[in-house]
Amino acid sequence: MFEVGSFRSSLHGGMSRRSFLTAAASAPLAFGLGGRTSAVPLETKAKSVIVLWLWGAPSHLDTFDPKPNAPSEIRGPFGTIQTKTTGVRFTELFPKTAARSDRFALIRSMVNFDGDHLKAGSIGLTGMLEGRDAEVPNFGSIVARHRGAKDLPSFMALGRGNPRDVVGPMKGFGGGNWGRNYDPFLVGCSERGETDIPALKLIDGLSPAALDDRRKLLGDLDRLNREADKPTFDKWDVTQKRAYGLLTNPDARKALELAQEKQAVRDAYGQTSFGQSCLLARRLAQAGVPYIQVNWSQYVEAMTPNCDFGWDTHVFNFDLLPDRHGPIFDRVYSTLLDDLRDRGMLDSTLVVAMGEFGRTPKINGQASRDHWPQCYFSMWAGCGVRGGAMIGDSDATGSAPLTEPFTPGMVGATILELAGLDTQARAELRVLPNMRAIHELF
């Protein structure tokens, strides 16, 4: 346990925060943090990247890296099932994902460098250790800067708000020291598929609710066009201007309208905010948005007043996962893979699902699991990723990688190379210039 502000955060048993951070600081060479660059950059295949950000940190042992032969205090109570990949098992909570394991690659040897959500989240989404304490750009901000702005924002985040916990916001959510121009354009999506643009709330006279009423929206925009003289427009900040610009473009606006989808497609994703957000992500990818981050939740906390059921399951992990998190993820992830494949989009769309770390192999005193940055998983699909590939492995208890660890920096280098930022482009932007991509995925 250690204290972060007023928030008691559980790390892993037997290791103090100081000793862990010391270990992490010496880790770059051992973990390839400053590792070799790619001899041959990955081919630019990703027109769009969709990151499913499983905020709060899913337990790797209770999801996609089960240890059925481990002692009960590690194994947990869930059974395991065979996937479509020979010899690979998931827990019984993910049957649909298991049936599609031939369509994605699974990395079971991820490592992060901090046991605190906000810091590990920043590292996880920027690939940079500095992200722990400084404001550095999110992978999406980097892609957005490289690709430039078009009708739709180049980096969109779907969810109730930028990731945070009850203590405060995560630094690595956006542009960081590049400025607000590179922050994600945030769009909320309810379980019924109603979209909400927080930036519009700041524009007098334009109601976000109008988004779902095409006629009213057009009326509001006409009125704003008449009324929004230059001085008024100049007062708006960059986010508001982007929101206004987006809504005055019919094609861009159409991408946000889930009502345009067939009901069967909307149903397949399920009536949850994560499900409808993933459908919206697919629409945005179809419309050419280069980088879309779908936030499972705004808050990490699994069950806390005013929080939205993140993956941070320090208590009742073995109730929350089969009751809520597992079934929702299983349905939505499998539907997204099906949908992208059926539309022929998987060749040009990269889908990465990951959290900021894993959870303690040994069940804690609350019959649950705490934070475990030493080993976790990520899932990759599309853009030539080898379906069914198992990249890396963890040890018999899921405590540590057995094979070369893969870091958030490598995740970033892989995403960025697929999105068109080779080593030189990254060097020019001073982001992850020497980091190697995960070639094993291809």
Next chain:
Amino acid sequence: MNSSEPVRLTTDGTLKQDPLFLKGGDEIVYTLLESPVQMRLMRLKLSDKTTTKLHPDATTNEFEVTFTADAANYAFVQSRGNLNMKLVIREAATAKDAVFDPGGGFASVRRPAFHPKGERVCFAIPATNGQEIASIGRDAKDRKTLTAGGINNWPAYSPDGKQIAFCSSRDGEFDLYVMGADGSDVKRVVKLEGMQARPCWSPDGRRLAFTWNRDGNYDIYAVNLDGAGLVRLTDHAERDDYATWHPDGKSVVFVGERNGKFDLYSVALK
């Protein structure tokens, strides 16, 4: 299949859980995910399908409500802090509460079940050795541990209050068990492949309906206490969960996922 085609009781499709009959079967109380950050206890009047909030003024998550047979007292879980959930035991007429507090920090109680006569409330609570089923008096005092070892969850008192059905991982994975109300005489009801959860008793106390993750999908099944007479009550490609028996014993209500939407359904038993 030992049931008829399910009849849909709600139509909003919003995430639901924990239905429970009240007033001899005229009403159902359940938990609704009212907003992304709030679970609310709801009451459904079956005669006209109207829904009302059980606690209109609640501002935090409340869920997993359980009533005594006469509905004079009820209990529910209330989210009061960061990963901290307390058990509220309420006298219906006076709204007078007794609160069981599992402690500060990350600490919680879940899945309460009221003794039909209101003598005690049992629930699942983390313990040094896994997760136990424990019980307390109506005054939220006199905690007694009823199980030892494994992850134990979803306790349910039998209609006569003499037994508790629950699920436990003591033998590996979540299986269905029955024990005496004092924790004695634990017996595994049946050994099945795949997680079993949320048992509920038939009104005559002879059978248990429960959720079974058979072949990767949650459906509702029923079984005799001796493990015989296993039958399937629902059969749908999507999730069926949270069974509760109608007081007349002729039907079971559950939360069914249909086309990605979550509603209450009723199946008549054959």
